[in-house]
Amino acid sequence: MAEFVHVEVDDSSGVATIRLDRPKVNAISFQVQDELADAARQVGGDERVRAVVLWGGERVFAAGADVKEMQGLSFAGMSARTADLQAAFTALARIPKVVIAAVNGYALGGGCELALTADLRYAAEDARFGQPEILLGLIPGAGGTQRLPRLVGPSRAKDMIFSGRFVDAAEALAIGLADAVFPAERVYTEACAAAARFALGPTLAIRAAKQAIDGGVEDDIDAGLLLERHAFQGLFATDDAQAGMASFAEQGPGKATFSGR
Numbered sequence: 001m002a003e004f005v006h007v008e009v010d011d012s013s014g015v016a017t018i019r020l021d022r023p024k025v026n027a028i029s030f031q032v033q034d035e036l037a038d039a040a041r042q043v044g045g046d047e048r049v050r051a052v053v054l055w056g057g058e059r060v061f062a063a064g065a066d067v068k069e070m071q072g073l074s075f076a077g078m079s080a081r082t083a084d085l086q087a088a089f090t091a092l093a094r095i096p097k098v099v100i101a102a103v104n105g106y107a108l109g110g111g112c113e114l115a116l117t118a119d120l121r122y123a124a125e126d127a128r129f130g131q132p133e134i135l136l137g138l139i140p141g142a143g144g145t146q147r148l149p150r151l152v153g154p155s156r157a158k159d160m161i162f163s164g165r166f167v168d169a170a171e172a173l174a175i176g177l178a179d180a181v182f183p184a185e186r187v188y189t190e191a192c193a194a195a196a197r198f199a200l201g202p203t204l205a206i207r208a209a210k211q212a213i214d215g216g217v218e219d220d221i222d223a224g225l226l227l228e229r230h231a232f233q234g235l236f237a238t239d240d241a242q243a244g245m246a247s248f249a250e251q252g253p254g255k256a257t258f259s260g261r
Contacts, residue, residue, distance in 0.1 A: 005035035007042055014050035014199035015192055016043045018092075025063035026056045028110040030081060032066075033088040036114075040091035050199035050260065052099045053191045054092070054118055058184070061103045061127070062111030067136065082141060089142045092117040093214070096207040098198040102191035103127045104184055108166070113140055116147040119210065121177065122191045123169045124184035129177055132164035150217055152176050202240035202258040208232075 004022040009015075018039045020026040028036075043049045056062050070078065092099070092114070101107075101118035108130045115121050115129070123129075131144045139145060140161065149157035152175045160167060172178035182190050198206065208231040216224025235241045239261040247256035 002035040002038065004029075004032050005039050007039050009043075009046065009048055010192075011048060013192070013196040014048060015053060015195040016046065016049040016051075017053045017055055017192070018043065020056040020062055025060050025106065026111065027064060027066040028062055028114070029066040029069050030084075033085055037084075037088035037091045040088075040095050044091075044095045044097070047260075049097060050201075050203050051097055051195035052095055053102055053188070053195050054099060054114070055102045055188055055191070056104065056107075056111070058104055058188075060105035060111075061101070061107040062114055063106045064109030064111055064132070065142075085142050089113060089117050093143070093147070096210065097203065098195060098206060098210070100191045100195050102188045103129075103178070104187055106130075109133055109140070109144075110142050113142040113144045113147070116143060116151065120179045120194070121172075122180050122182060122187050122194070123172055123178040124187045125169050125181055126184050127169045127172065127178070127181075127187075128166045129160075129172050130164065130166040131161045132166075134162060135164040148177075200258070202238070202244060202256075203260040204238045204240055205235050208235055 004020065006019045006021060008017045008019065018036070020032070022029070022032055043052050073081070099118040100120045100122060101115040102122050103115055104124045105126060106128050107115045108128070109132055112129050112131055131140050131148065133140050145161065148160065156175050167175070167177060169178060169181045173181050180190070212224070212228045212231045215227050240258045243258060244256040
């Protein structure tokens, strides 16, 4: 049983919540990193789960890495942990289902990088994003220098990372770091509602689309188009594609019921 990262599955909607719960600010320790990786594998392999919400609770999403834990490490000591750190966040980013981060309060440093692993980010009006590692004489180490520029563009990412400044919810929405902003008390419920809508979709097609998009932005367009072509062709072997096309022909768009097969 994990101590700080809990997985809760709503069988009625097919939505799982990965919940950080490490008082007071969900600092991401080495143990939390390991538990996040385990949670990613759990929801990724659970056939009941068709969409995921990543949440830190009503007060704070995650206020960064556990600096006190890192402070005493040498170069050799941190080198031994960095691969595990990145692997944990990569496992979250590669969950083969829609993942929505519901961000209340601070998402700083590793917390911002954690939000970046999601497909969509729903922010509270009081949310604050940032990569303040530069203020410690460091740089982001859990994907921030790679995922942030892919999301908001290199110049905006450099501004955030070079300065260490915080970005409020309105600015996050304007630059594409957040996808929607809600009153704080509604963020989690809105994320769950959106995840439930995605959960009704064809899970194999959504997985293929996610893999094609994520794989394509990391390569040149020809390689991305090849990835898309293979994924597109493969979906013709699924029950969902046959049901979706038959439903469209008989009833018009948006009426299909998908089995996830």
